[in-house]
Amino acid sequence: MANTAALNGINGLRDIRRSPASHLTAALEAGSIEGTVVLQEGPFQTMAGIRVDPRSEEGARVAAVAGGLPARCGEVGGADGVSVLWLGPSEFLVVAPEEAHDSLGGNLIGSLTAALGGAPGQVVDLSANRTTFELSGARARAVLEKGCSLDLHPRSFPPGTALNTEVGNIPVVLEKTGEESFRLFPRASFADFLGRWLLDAMREYASPEVP
Amino acid sequence: MLLISCPNCGSRDETEFHYGGQAHVPYPENPNELDDRQWAEFLFYRDNTKGAFAERWLHSTGCRQWFNMLRDTVTYEIQAVYPMGAARPDKAAPAPESGTASTAPDSTTTGTAAPDISGTSTAPATPAAGTIAPEGATK
Structure with missing residues (x-):
């Protein structure tokens, strides 16, 4: 068993984690x-699932943070090492390098969440999903x-x-x-x-x- | 294997999709007023059409969106793909020749369970299925 008392926050877990493969x-x-x-x-790439109507105002705000949302199946949006993959008409997957994660000093998920605000939709940290x-x-x-x-x-x-x-x-x-x-x-x-x-x-x- | 045209993603294998049963089955306006038989018919009784059949499909490993499809249950020919909520397109639908005539020979074999339901409700939903049926039931 890992000595959980000695772990320091989420970054203390980084040394003992294993990737799925x-x-x-x-x-x-x-x-x-x-x-x-x-x-x-x-x-360990940073991934975030976004559900937002891309034609709406909050969709435009999220697109500005993510570097552009893809408009249709097959397209890839994003900029500066961040890819935004099209999963559905209002569903997107943001893939970014590990350093973009908020726990490592990045602000990808935090800024996406802030861009969405209280509008209908969701931003979820899916880094461990895939x-x-x-x-x-x-x-x-x-x-x-x-x-x-x-x-x-x-x-x-x-x-x-x-x-x-x-x-x-x-x-x-x-x-x-x-x-x-x-x-x-x-x-x-x-x-x-x-x-x-x-x-x-x-x-x-x-x-x-x-x- | 069917090749299904998802409205969002284009042609994909049938294995990427999930079947959702008959389309255009409205939820009862006042479920509390139904008796047990009517409720059971809403829940469990569906048409068993020979010929063009409107059904729901979900592109489960793609865009995860539902859509409606008009498929011939004999030839597997996909006649139309249209969005949820849209009315059933009447593709090549000549005067519905008093419906049950074409389904009768086969429906007798399954017989006893609910003859009156399958017989009556398929009537408007059956274009000239017999005329297009014989062209190779392959795929």
Whole structure:
């Protein structure tokens, strides 16, 4: 048991916390093929769930803080390292680096809450809700296509797009961050499954290609 | 697998959706005045239409929004997708040929439970289902 008396506020817990896929770290490293497809966990990002009508006045205030709300499915808003993913017509997920969290000196969630004020809607700290897998490399798209029925070709899924969908039969938010790099946001309880599923999908690319 | 066009997200697999049963079933205006049979009919009795059927769907792993869909229960053809609260679009609806005629041969097989309900209430909701039915019940 951790000596809870010695912990100093929420930051005292930081040393003993584990990310949802931390037990897979070695496996992810072993399963990654440098230059072909690389999978790693990018844990502990600051995330906030927003529900607000984007056309309303409070929606405009929240958009100003978040750096712009996406208008439709697939779009990604935000600025300065903050991504705002579209989850629904009035539902958004803000993803920011860990340092943006209020407990580390940032003010992302506090300022979003202040921008919403007492207006209808909500801002919820969801940092522990999802973890992040970063999948990159020339074969990243081929790996995802094994378990995702969306058209992932760049002509319909360009960088800077995010979609709410299923990968390997579990719901994830899939964001394309670059030409050959993706971020997957599964819920924490699915992290183990999705991590192992992706490793399995990646395994064939470790062998030389059969002509 | 059906490919369903979500009004917000576009075409997605059926597995991303959740079925919500028959659409346009109004909540009784005065539930207290219903007798047990009427209440049971509101709660549990639904049409078993052969042909175009209006139903509710939820895009549960996408935008999490409900919408209505007009689907042919024989061919699985999706004839219309329209928002919650909107009236049922009468797509290609010729004069409702006294409804029950086309459903009769099949409804006899399930028979005894509630023959009068399924028979009468499908009448306005049945366009010429028979004419489009035979085109491959695939997908």
